[in-house]
Each structure stands twice: as C-alpha cells, then as structure tokens.
Amino acid sequence: MNLEVEIAGIKLKNPVIAASGTFGFGREFSKLIDLNLFGGISTKGITLKKRTGNPQPRLCEVYGGIINSVGLENPGVEAFVNDELPFLRKFDTKIIANINGFSKEEFMDLAKIVSPLVDMIEVNLSCPNVKEGGMVFGKDPNKVYEITKEVKKVSACPVIVKLTPNVTDITQLAVAAEKAGADAISLINTISAMAIDIETRKPLIKMVTGGLSGPAIKPIAVRMVYECFKKVKIPIIGMGGIMNHKDAIEFIIAGATAIQIGTVNFINPNAVYEIKEGIEAYLEIMGFNSIRELVGNINI
Amino acid sequence: MNLEVEIAGIKLKNPVIAASGTFGFGREFSKLIDLNLFGGISTKGITLKKRTGNPQPRLCEVYGGIINSVGLENPGVEAFVNDELPFLRKFDTKIIANINGFSKEEFMDLAKIVSPLVDMIEVNLSCPNVKEGGMVFGKDPNKVYEITKEVKKVSACPVIVKLTPNVTDITQLAVAAEKAGADAISLINTISAMAIDIETRKPLIKMVTGGLSGPAIKPIAVRMVYECFKKVKIPIIGMGGIMNHKDAIEFIIAGATAIQIGTVNFINPNAVYEIKEGIEAYLEIMGFNSIRELVGNINI
Amino acid sequence: MKLLDVEIEENVKIANDIFLLSFESEYLAENFKPGNFVNILIDKESIYPLLRRPLSISFVEGKRVYIGYKVVGKGTKLLSQKSKGETIDVLGPLGNSFLTDISDENVAIIGGGVGIFPLVGLCKELKNKGNRVDIFLGFRDSNSMFLVEKFKDICDNTLISTDDGSCGYKGNVVDIFKNNFSKEKYKVVFCCGPKPMLKAIKNLKLPVKCYASLEEKMACGIGACLCCSIKGKDDNVYHVCSDGPVFDIMEVEIE
Amino acid sequence: MKLLDVEIEENVKIANDIFLLSFESEYLAENFKPGNFVNILIDKESIYPLLRRPLSISFVEGKRVYIGYKVVGKGTKLLSQKSKGETIDVLGPLGNSFLTDISDENVAIIGGGVGIFPLVGLCKELKNKGNRVDIFLGFRDSNSMFLVEKFKDICDNTLISTDDGSCGYKGNVVDIFKNNFSKEKYKVVFCCGPKPMLKAIKNLKLPVKCYASLEEKMACGIGACLCCSIKGKDDNVYHVCSDGPVFDIMEVEIE
Ligand SMILES: Cc1cc2nc3c(=O)[nH]c(=O)nc-3n(C[C@H](O)[C@H](O)[C@H](O)COP(=O)(O)OP(=O)(O)OC[C@H]3O[C@@H](n4cnc5c(N)ncnc54)[C@H](O)[C@@H]3O)c2cc1C
Ligand SMILES: Cc1cc2nc3c(=O)[nH]c(=O)nc-3n(C[C@H](O)[C@H](O)[C@H](O)COP(=O)(O)OP(=O)(O)OC[C@H]3O[C@@H](n4cnc5c(N)ncnc54)[C@H](O)[C@@H]3O)c2cc1C
Numbered sequence A, B: 001m002n003l004e005v006e007i008a009g010i011k012l013k014n015p016v017i018a019a020s021g022t023f024g025f026g027r028e029f030s031k032l033i034d035l036n037l038f039g040g041i042s043t044k045g046i047t048l049k050k051r052t053g054n055p056q057p058r059l060c061e062v063y064g065g066i067i068n069s070v071g072l073e074n075p076g077v078e079a080f081v082n083d084e085l086p087f088l089r090k091f092d093t094k095i096i097a098n099i100n101g102f103s104k105e106e107f108m109d110l111a112k113i114v115s116p117l118v119d120m121i122e123v124n125l126s127c128p129n130v131k132e133g134g135m136v137f138g139k140d141p142n143k144v145y146e147i148t149k150e151v152k153k154v155s156a157c158p159v160i161v162k163l164t165p166n167v168t169d170i171t172q173l174a175v176a177a178e179k180a181g182a183d184a185i186s187l188i189n190t191i192s193a194m195a196i197d198i199e200t201r202k203p204l205i206k207m208v209t210g211g212l213s214g215p216a217i218k219p220i221a222v223r224m225v226y227e228c229f230k231k232v233k234i235p236i237i238g239m240g241g242i243m244n245h246k247d248a249i250e251f252i253i254a255g256a257t258a259i260q261i262g263t264v265n266f267i268n269p270n271a272v273y274e275i276k277e278g279i280e281a282y283l284e285i286m287g288f289n290s291i292r293e294l295v296g297n298i299n300i
Numbered sequence C, D: 001m002k003l004l005d006v007e008i009e010e011n012v013k014i015a016n017d018i019f020l021l022s023f024e025s026e027y028l029a030e031n032f033k034p035g036n037f038v039n040i041l042i043d044k045e046s047i048y049p050l051l052r053r054p055l056s057i058s059f060v061e062g063k064r065v066y067i068g069y070k071v072v073g074k075g076t077k078l079l080s081q082k083s084k085g086e087t088i089d090v091l092g093p094l095g096n097s098f099l100t101d102i103s104d105e106n107v108a109i110i111g112g113g114v115g116i117f118p119l120v121g122l123c124k125e126l127k128n129k130g131n132r133v134d135i136f137l138g139f140r141d142s143n144s145m146f147l148v149e150k151f152k153d154i155c156d157n158t159l160i161s162t163d164d165g166s167c168g169y170k171g172n173v174v175d176i177f178k179n180n181f182s183k184e185k186y187k188v189v190f191c192c193g194p195k196p197m198l199k200a201i202k203n204l205k206l207p208v209k210c211y212a213s214l215e216e217k218m219a220c221g222i223g224a225c226l227c228c229s230i231k232g233k234d235d236n237v238y239h240v241c242s243d244g245p246v247f248d249i250m251e252v253e254i255e
C-alpha cells in the first residue's frame, strides 16, 4: 500500500509527523522507537536566542487532555543547528524546523538560517504561551499574510504556516497564508484554556492560561481542517487529539494530506507505528489504492 | 450555609441552573428529580414559530463530549406560554426563557411575549445549529450590542445574553452586551465541532458540524469565564462541561456567580443535588460564610 | 421510570459477540411492558464513553430482568467485561411498548439481529393473552444465533433464516415472512431489527397494522434533549425515546 | 529504558491509602539504580486519566520490582484497584540516580511521606557498599507508617518522627535530623519528600553534600516535552525527569 504523500514537492514516505514541542529534537524518543518510522518530524519550537521558558507549573491534566505552558523553552537556533540537527539528519525522515519569532524580522532571520538545512520550515504563528509573537500575530490574517510573505521570500525550502484555533474563523488565516505563498498549512495548535486547583484557588498553570491538547480538542480540530480544506488548495497538515489510526483517518477524510501526533507520544510512544499500520490496513480493507485517494474524500 | 445568589435583583436560592436545551421544559426530568432543587431552569430554546429542528443524525459521541445538532426544535412561543410555562411555574425555582430570533425584530417580539411571564430571559446569541440568527449574530459584537439594546428596551424582566465561544475574543461580546444594558451574561454555548464515521466517510452529524458540549470543553469555558470576569461587572453564569461540584466550584472561582449544567443531566440526573451539596460542603470546609465570597476569588 | 443501582446476576456470552445480562429489580419487573428499554450508565466515572446506552428489556422472569446486547463499540464492550456482583446504574423502564391488548388473534413477529431481543417479552405476553404467534428470526449465520430455543418454547411457529443459509432458510428474513404472509392469516405484525429490514417491511405496504421498534442515537432517553427525533407524517416530529421506540410503521419515515 | 508490559504480582495496602505493588521484570531489576522511576500507563484505553504516572522504583529483589504509592487522585486510585495478574504498561527505568559510589562512609538519609519509597533501594545499595546508614523517617501519624521494619533491617539507625507524636519523635523530621547532624558525623546526606521538607533541608545550608530527589508534573518522563523544568543556578533550566529526579540540593531552586 502506498502511504507516500507529497507536500510542495517534498515526499513523505507516510503521512505521520511528530508534532512540534512534543518530540524534542528526537533524541529522547529515539531510544524508544525507530525514528525512521515517521514520515516527518517537526522539531521543538526554535527561537533566535535560547529561552528558558515559562515558570512552573507548566502542565496540568484535564478531562481528556492536558494544558501546557512550556513557553518555547529551547536552546536557540545556533545550538539547534550545531547540536541537534546533525543527529536528526541521520534518520530517513523529513525534518521540519518549527520556527518562532517575536517580530517579522526574527521570523525571517530564523528562516534564513535553518531553511537551507532542513526539508521544510513550520512557521509557528500560533503559540499561546508567549506574550509576543506566536498567537498574538497569528490571530490577525494581515499579520499571517505579511509574515508568511516575507518568510517565503527568504526561505530555501517549502514553508508550512501553523495556524491557531483561537479565532472566529480559521479559514481567514488559511486563505491569508495561501495568498502569501505558503506551501502548506498545519493546524491546529493548542486551544487557550485554564484550570483551577479548588483547594488553593490557584490556577494549575502558573501563567494562568495555557494550551489545551489531546483527545478533548479533536472534534474542534477536525471541523477546522474540513473548513480550511474547502477554502484553500495548498495541502493541510491536520492535528489535535489524534490517539490512534481511526482519529488520523478522520483528519485525512476531512482534508488533511498529512497528520501530526503530539500528546499521544507521551502516552503511547508506539503510536506512530500503530497509526501507520492502521491506516494501511484501513486503505486495503476499504479498497483504496493510495492514501491520496482518501484526502478530503468525505461523503456529504 | 448560604447558597443564595443574586442576578439583577432576582434571587436564586442556589447557583445551579439547568442549561437550556438539555432539560426540555422540565416535565420529563420532573419524574426523576425534584425540580425545586434547582436555583433556576433555563428552558429549551424557544422561537416565534414552531420548529421541527434538524434532520438525523443529530447526536454523536466523541472523546469526553457529545456533538449535537438539534437545531432549535421547539413548539413555538405560543405553545410554550400556554402548555409548558404553567407546569414550570408550579415549582419554587426561577424560570429563564431561552429565546431565539432570526432577526432583531423576532428577538424583540419574543421578549415582549415571554418577559412578563418568566423571571429572566436568556437571549441566545450563540446557537451553532441554525443557518441564520444564533451564532451568526452572536459572533459580531455590534450585533450583540444592537440586539441586546433592543431586547432590553422591551423586556419586562432581567436579560441574560448567552455568548458563543467560537470567536477570537469572547470579552468583546461580553463588553458589548454589558454596554447595551444586559443584566448578566451566560457562557459558553457549544463549540462548533465535527466527527466523521470512517466506515461510511459520512459526517456523524447530518448538518456536518454541530455543537460540542461536555467535559471536553470545560477548560476552554473556564478560561473564557475568567477572561470575561476581568472585563465586565455584570454577573456571569458559567457553563461548559460541569460534571460535579468540583467543576462547578472552578467556574465560580473563575468568576461565575451562577452555573448551568447541561450534558451531565443526561448522564446523572442527580447532578443538581450532588453539586449543590458539594458546594455547600466545600464552602464549610474552606471556611467561607457565603458563596458570594467565592465568586472570582482566585489566587493569582 | 426510576434511577436504579442494580447488581449484575449474570452476564454471559450466548453467541458471537452477543451477551445476556440479568439482574434483579422488582420495580422494573413489575412495570415492564414489552418494547420498553432502559438507559444504562456503565461506568459512573467514565467520560469516554460518556452517555448512557439504551438497551431493550428482553424479558423478565419473576423479579429478574434480562437484557441482551451485542458488543459493537466502547460502551457495550465495557459492559461485557462486567461480572456478577458489579453494579450498574439503570434508568427505566423507558419508552412506550408494543400494543399487546389483543387476544385470540394470529400475530406475526419479525426480528433481525439484536432487534430480536425485545421480542422475547412480546411473544411471552402475546401468548399469555391467548394469541397464536409466529416468529420470523433473521441471523447472519449459525454462529450468531441466540435464544432460538426460547422462542421455540414460547411461539407456535419459529421460522429462521440466515444470510448464508447455515441454518434455516437462506436469505433475508423479510422474504421468508413475505412468502408466509397473507391478510387472512395475520391480524397484526410486529417487528424490530436493522433499518434496511424495517424499510423492506414498510415497503411491503402490508394490509394489516404493523408496529416497529426503532432506534436512534439518544442522550437523555426520556424526551428532554430532542436528539432522537424521527419524522412522522405531515411534518410531525416524534422522539424515539418517549413517543417510541414502537411506532406504527406507516406513520414514520424510515431512512 | 524500555516500554514493558508487566503483570502485577501483588498490589497490597500497607498503610492508610498506601499501596505496595510488585511485578517481575528482569530488565528493570538489572538496570535499576536507586532514585530511578518509571512512568506507568495504568489503563491504555483511558482518556481520563490521560497521562502516564511517574512513580519511583522503591527497591528490587531478584527479578521482582517494588513500587510504593499513595492514593492521591484518579490515577493512583485506578492503580490501587488493579489486581494480581492484570497488566500495566511501564516505561523505565527513567531519570538519574542517587550517587552511590561511596563506601565505608557515614550517610544520613531523610524521607518524608511517599518520598520514603525510593529510599529503600538507596539504603540497600549504600549498605551493600559498606556504608553506615542512618535514616530519618517522617510520617503524619502511626496509621500512615509503612516499611519501617524494612528500614530497621537494612539501616544502622532508624529514627522516626510523626506530626502528632503517635510514634517516635513528635514533630518535623527535619528537626530530628538537625539535632542529630554534625559535619563530622556524616559525609553526605540524601533526601526525598514533600517540597516544604526539602526546602527546610536546603535552608539548613549543610556543610556537606546533600542530594534531593524532586517531583514535578510530567508528561513524557524522558526529557522531550520540557514540562518538568526546574530552575538551576545562573538561569539554567533542568528537567526533573531526565536531568533528575536527583539534584544537588544547592544547585536548584525549590519553591
Ligand atoms: C431504544 C433502543 C433499544 C435498543 N436495544 C438494544 C438491545 O436490546 N440490544 C442491543 O444489542 N442493542 C440495542 N440497541 C442498540 C444499542 O443502544 C447500541 O448498540 C449501543 O448503544 C452501542 O453502544 P457502544 O458504546 O457499544 O457503541 P458505539 O458505537 O461506541 O456508541 C457510540 C454512540 O452511538 C450510540 N449508538 C451506537 N449504536 C446505536 C444504535 N444502534 N442505536 C442507538 N444508538 C446507538 C451509542 O449509544 C453511543 O452514544 C438499542 C437502541 C435503542 C435506541
Ligand atoms: C519522579 C517522581 C517519582 C515519584 N515517585 C512516587 C512514589 O514512589 N510514590 C508515590 O506515591 N508518588 C510518587 N510520585 C508522585 C506521583 O507521581 C503522584 O502522586 C501521582 O502522579 C498522582 O497521580 P493521580 O492521578 O493519583 O493524582 P492526580 O492529582 O489526579 O494527578 C493529576 C496530574 O498531576 C500529576 N501529579 C499529581 N501529583 C504529583 C506529584 N506529587 N508529582 C508529580 N506529578 C504529580 C499526575 O501525574 C497527573 O498528571 C512521584 C513523582 C515523580 C515526579
């Protein structure tokens, strides 16, 4: 069964990509699973300078999901290029650098530095856990357009724009990204959320709100992928709460060319394998010849 | 322990209200539980004319939640007033009429008819399951302002405006409602969502998308209540995924004066009782003298 | 109807993926009418599955209530893992029932798959009232057959069909029924089973009254949430949980 | 580290809300170092609880691995309901370990509450290497005491304190330790327990090395998600799961 998918001329051997921020730079998970299994790996969000991230607590569990507020802790682009990328490059999988600027110029600088060294870059216009940049830009279609356009100009590799779900109409962001020349969009990033410890009456996340991920957000994510699929022609990378191959298939039917898995990695590091196998079996049973036939193939 | 809360001069003996659309007009649940337990009951959404609602399927289950697309099936305002209200009026609980227009004028007409007969009206500017009115109006702060203003003019009782979470910034809606004279706001209505049957590749909801409710949406709802609490002075009625007294207390700490319970009624019809008792015990253990001390009493 | 915590007496596999569960409940046993169902909360702490699951009461014996079900998804799987002594939360009896105030008549009953379960209680009641009952049972194959002996004990004639012919007639249960039906022979027809079966029966446009027990996804099970709507004649809307599950087959749209 | 499906051998209550779980795993037993923990997936199908739960390996005996835990929330409650023969999914061994390549030294170890569990393996190892080990154990009251006999068997001195004085010294375990401590007496100090206890120990500014095992909420448990950060000196960030859980107490901020 052919699981190969193509995004802007880049061939992924299968549609399963590790989601940014849940997989570090692959090193830790490489001890548990074969990274070659992945169609691609999106790195932990990278910034120009090293960041120590947000204060504790950064994590809490809620019904069917987790809220995180890591706040883009990362070693900075230089350390990424020197210390992390060579390791990742050893594997037969596409490397996607998730980049995070706090201004248009920073996004451009990051793109200039990493785009020649990776297969794709993912412009994170949706981080809910930083006070500038991220979602602050990403909620505004004009900003999405502007940043995408500039990044495209300087990027040596295809550009994915990662969209935030915390908006009235995500398709406006998708259309803005497409118009600006994005090669693909990825969605959704986490949904802004909050939980309170009723004993201490303190928020369970130090920054008060954080980003909700995991199964709880899946039906919202599937809806958004479907909405975007109707509005843009560029490939969509879908994610949000995928726990197994059935969830992944839902996203593909809704219009996703590829999918990313995040939170599930913490629970079941074998998820990539199970999802890949599950999709393959499904395609066979349902009589499809290739996964491409399934993308957006919804019966309305 | 004093559980009484006040909204625009109306005293609710406790803060637990049955959420609109999950409780019909009380008749069915009255066979299972004592309706006098509720601080208030928000009725099934009422329209001027009878509506048969959306086609089947209208319901599906997802991780930690349900998606519904009832589409405001209801007998129309006349039948409500004649056939349903007299029954509801027998109980010692505040009756809130949830009204749904497809134009400003319809909202006004509904308010004129029902407001003299009930304790409060809840202007539903957030139904995701109709093609006009509802959320289509409710996403636009200007429309929220306009409709609230006109409804306030003609209403003989306090006006609650029910807000949609499907927006970039729910506080804009809250502020618009407050400026227009709303006596309270209630949030959140369901979140637009979608699920697909991977065998048939059909959406599990006939109208393709529906509204997500239940525990999955709780952290999003708590966040929105907290955001609104910081922006408006009028009381907030919080809801979204409340399953037990702990969840209810989270909403109150986040800033809700009262709470509504929806989906949980389907699972545990005793929830109202358990939540009321649970809040009471909590207040006692934590040394509060009244529930009012808890509203918005968050430790940041 | 009441909310009841009941203790499982038995929960046994009786065919491929098919289980028969029983518990004691005087209240349910006394108030049961054939066609009624219950809405079961399998695990109070669970948020997935979240909702209760509607299952028909198959039959009662003394205080003992029997429910038969097929494992199709997460809820029924969880239920099948419960053992004797464990407690489940049951809301019921719910819904209307088959019209059974007839006596000394010839009745035909058609059941397909798990739709067969609620027919046990119906057959018992009709026989108690002195009717002659022919039952037509459709199964996928001989491995998925259940309760056949029970029906043979109760009914006058038990006709069986399997899709693959591994037992009884080969083919569709509606065909067998059609071949046996005549206006003179039967006064009334009852049926329960998958939608295609019910649709085929409706399309026969029988010259006698025919009542079908229907299914729709349910949240509340008591008529409050309006999720389980079904279209009737003249743009009427019914609710399967409270107006049904049993309807005059000609009065509702079966899609 | 490996992902292992292990079969529960025993899961018994040993004090108020406190359980001791064991299973056989040659791999874990062989690779275990005192201080290591595992990340346990209690129920593969569950979405609430969703994440794995980090629990220290308390000690090993042959191939048998022991884990002690307190029921505090949904995950540990579910775990306490598992019985012999049931399978759990265990990821481990994880984290660094207490520095134990010392011999013929005097060592003080302080444990509070469930922080006592990982100290059993530590004491065993230190004794094996010929050290003299004094352990200070703090419990809430005599009903919440556990493994005391085990420590008495292993260690040279076992000093106990309870908050209410119902057993041993009345008061805080740090106070007892402080009264017994001198620079000459102990070469190194190890500790594990609730944050207030660790903070109090840090505030003693001991003139000898002191290592503490810390806790932070964890998602991955292997250093990938960066949720379990802890501030070190000079604006450094460590991760409790991969750089820890054991840290030089003076090198990290304990809030
Ligand atoms: C009035 C009534 C009586 C029924 N009686 C029986 C019976 O006696 N024996 C039996 O085996 N089955 C019966 N069913 C069908 C039974 O309710 C479903 O098989 C069951 O809910 C499946 O749950 P699940 O979690 O295993 O499946 P899932 O597919 O995981 O369930 C997902 C959701 O869909 C709903 N659902 C799935 N299938 C059906 C269905 N066919 N009808 C209604 N809702 C469904 C579930 O309740 C749940 O909300 C009856 C249904 C109704 C409405
Ligand atoms: C490295 C390490 C070793 C540990 N060793 C032990 C041990 O040997 N024995 C023992 O009883 N406990 C130990 N704990 C604490 C144990 O992880 C928590 O008590 C447990 O996760 C609670 O889960 P729950 O579902 O019952 O509680 P809940 O409160 O429902 O859990 C909610 C969330 O908070 C997390 N959480 C809650 N309490 C803690 C905590 N104290 N530390 C970290 N995360 C927490 C849970 O993992 C979960 O993600 C250890 C923690 C860490 C980090």
Ligand SMILES: Cc1cc2nc3c(=O)[nH]c(=O)nc-3n(C[C@H](O)[C@H](O)[C@H](O)COP(=O)(O)O)c2cc1C
Residues within 6 Å of the ligand: A019, A020, A021, A022, A044, A045, A046, A068, A070, A072, A098, A124, A127, A162, A188, A189, A190, A212, A213, A214, A215, A217, A239, A240, A241, A242, A260, A261, A262, A263, A264, D225, D227
């Ligand atoms: C702990 C954590 C850290 C994350 N960090 C990033 C990040 O650095 N950049 C980014 O684009 N997305 C980040 N995300 C979002 C995920 O990539 C993904 O969009 C989201 O978690 C939804 O997918 P899931 O439900 O499968 O986890 C992070 C998510 C989690 C849980």
Ligand SMILES: Cc1cc2nc3c(=O)[nH]c(=O)nc-3n(C[C@H](O)[C@H](O)[C@H](O)COP(=O)(O)O)c2cc1C
Residues within 6 Å of the ligand: B019, B020, B021, B022, B044, B045, B046, B068, B070, B072, B098, B124, B127, B162, B188, B189, B190, B212, B213, B214, B215, B217, B239, B240, B241, B242, B260, B261, B262, B263, B264, C219, C225, C227
């Ligand atoms: C089946 C169903 C029908 C609903 N109908 C209405 C309605 O008519 N009017 C309205 O304002 N909200 C309606 N709602 C939304 C609820 O009142 C509530 O805002 C939402 O379900 C979130 O709360 P919950 O998670 O506790 O259910 C409906 C919800 C459900 C599940």
Ligand code: FES
Residues within 6 Å of the ligand: C217, C218, C219, C220, C221, C222, C223, C224, C225, C226, C227, C228, C229, C239, C240, C241, C242
């Ligand atoms: S299931 Fe709620 S009305 Fe029928």
Ligand code: FES
Residues within 6 Å of the ligand: D217, D218, D219, D220, D221, D222, D223, D224, D225, D226, D227, D228, D229, D239, D240, D241, D242
């Ligand atoms: S728990 Fe993921 S880095 Fe420590």
